[in-house]
Amino acid sequence: xxxxxxxxxxxxxxxxxxxxxxxxxxxxxxxxxxxxxxxxxxxxxxxxxxxxxxxxxxxxxxxxxxxxxxxxxxxxxxxxxxxxxxxxxxxxxxxxxxxxxxxxxxxxxxxxxxxxxxxxxxxxxxxxxxxxxxxxxxxxxxxxxxxxxxxxxxxxxxxxxxxxxxxxxxxxxxxxxxx
Amino acid sequence: xxxxxxxxxxxxxxxxxxxxxxxxxxxxxxxxxxxxxxxxxxxxxxxxxxxxxxxxxxxxxxxxxxxxxxxxxxxxxxxxxxxxxxxxxxxxxxxxxxxxxxxxxxxxxxxxxxxxxxxxxxxxxxxxxxxxxxxxxxxxxxxxxxxxxxxxxxxxxxxxxxxxxxxxx
Numbered sequence: 483x484x485x486x487x488x489x490x491x492x493x494x495x496x497x498x499x500x501x502x503x504x505x506x507x508x509x510x511x512x513x514x515x516x517x518x519x520x521x522x523x524x525x526x527x528x529x530x531x532x533x534x535x536x537x538x539x540x541x542x543x544x545x546x547x548x549x550x551x552x553x554x555x556x557x558x559x560x561x562x563x564x565x566x567x568x569x570x571x572x573x574x575x576x577x578x579x580x581x582x583x584x585x586x587x588x589x590x591x592x593x594x595x596x597x598x599x600x601x602x603x604x605x606x607x608x609x610x611x612x613x614x615x616x617x618x619x620x621x622x623x624x625x626x627x628x629x630x631x632x633x634x635x636x637x638x639x640x641x642x643x644x645x646x647x648x649x650x651x652x653x654x655x656x657x658x659x660x661x
Numbered sequence: 662x663x664x665x666x667x668x669x670x671x672x673x674x675x676x677x678x679x680x681x682x683x684x685x686x687x688x689x690x691x692x693x694x695x696x697x698x699x700x701x702x703x704x705x706x707x708x709x710x711x712x713x714x715x716x717x718x719x720x721x722x723x724x725x726x727x728x729x730x731x732x733x734x735x736x737x738x739x740x741x742x743x744x745x746x747x748x749x750x751x752x753x754x755x756x757x758x759x760x761x762x763x764x765x766x767x768x769x770x771x772x773x774x775x776x777x778x779x780x781x782x783x784x785x786x787x788x789x790x791x792x793x794x795x796x797x798x799x800x801x802x803x804x805x806x807x808x809x810x811x812x813x814x815x816x817x818x819x820x821x822x823x824x825x826x827x828x829x830x
């Protein structure tokens with residue numbers, strides 16, 4: 483199956499049709515996506531700030547990570563499911579949208595940053611877990627993560643203003659573009 | 662209210678917000694980022710009272726750690742939200758979701774302030790476990806802020822969500 487057929491299959495799937503035809507589906511799924519995305523950002527912010535030494539270094543990094551990342555992963559799974567439903571409803575338009583592509587790139591970057599941090603820098607956490615300066619590599623990972631997640635949210639909001647519609651708008655018809 | 666919305670919509674400030682294409686998406690993005698800060702701060706405090714998280718710290722310390730983030734975040738949300746209203750007053754004022762959201766925001770702010778006061782008073786006695794009413798209040802506050810987020814998103818879909826109740830119908 484080539485890429486175009488895959489996108490076509492997604493857009494004609496039953497969940498995609500439900501998203502397009504049910505009156506309440508889109509607003510409810512979008513609200514879930516926003517809330518879950520905000521929780522992902524907020525919980526990651528706490529971890530990133532700890533890596534940057536804020537508010538202090540008293541709480542162990544290992545404890546902050548294990549507490550927050552449980553919540554992060556649950557919220558990420560919910561956000562991903564809601565996002566996949568939104569994507570399916572309008573798959574053709576999303577794949578061609580620059581803001582969407584950049585958002586996916588920023589998400590990929592955040593994933594790679596996290597994998598590098600946990601795979602390499604975090605191995606030495608015993609030496610800087612608490613009451614010790616955080617090494618530069620961990621600070622860079624925290625700052626990069628923060629920057630990339632801010633980008634993800636900005637780009638996500640930009641999709642709504644740039645994706646447009648799959649159909650031609652009849653003349654003299656008012657459509658609220660401020661989704 | 663309609664004439665006020667029409668007057669506001671015609672002001673130079675409203676025109677500037679509407680016509681500079683990046684202003685509304687930028688404000689909405691900041692608004693959403695701040696939801697993350699406010700909601701997760703509230704969640705941390707609530708989960709501590711429920712003894713689910715940060716149990717290694719006294720509840721009073723958790724409140725002191727997160728309350729400033731919550732109040733500053735709410736101030737940023739009020740500022741970005743108010744600017745969005747100036748930019749699109751007719752869209753906001755004519756949506757029932759907007760008015761329900763505003764009512765719940767007022768309840769949320771007053772409720773959180775009262776909750777904070779009770780929490781500090783209770784945490785002063787360093788209880789091993791909080792009273793049931795305090796735990797129930799924690800869940801209620803979180804639910805109120807979840808409802809605020811849902812209603813915020815529903816503004817764009819007022820008619821679909823509320824049907825004949827929406828003035829857009």
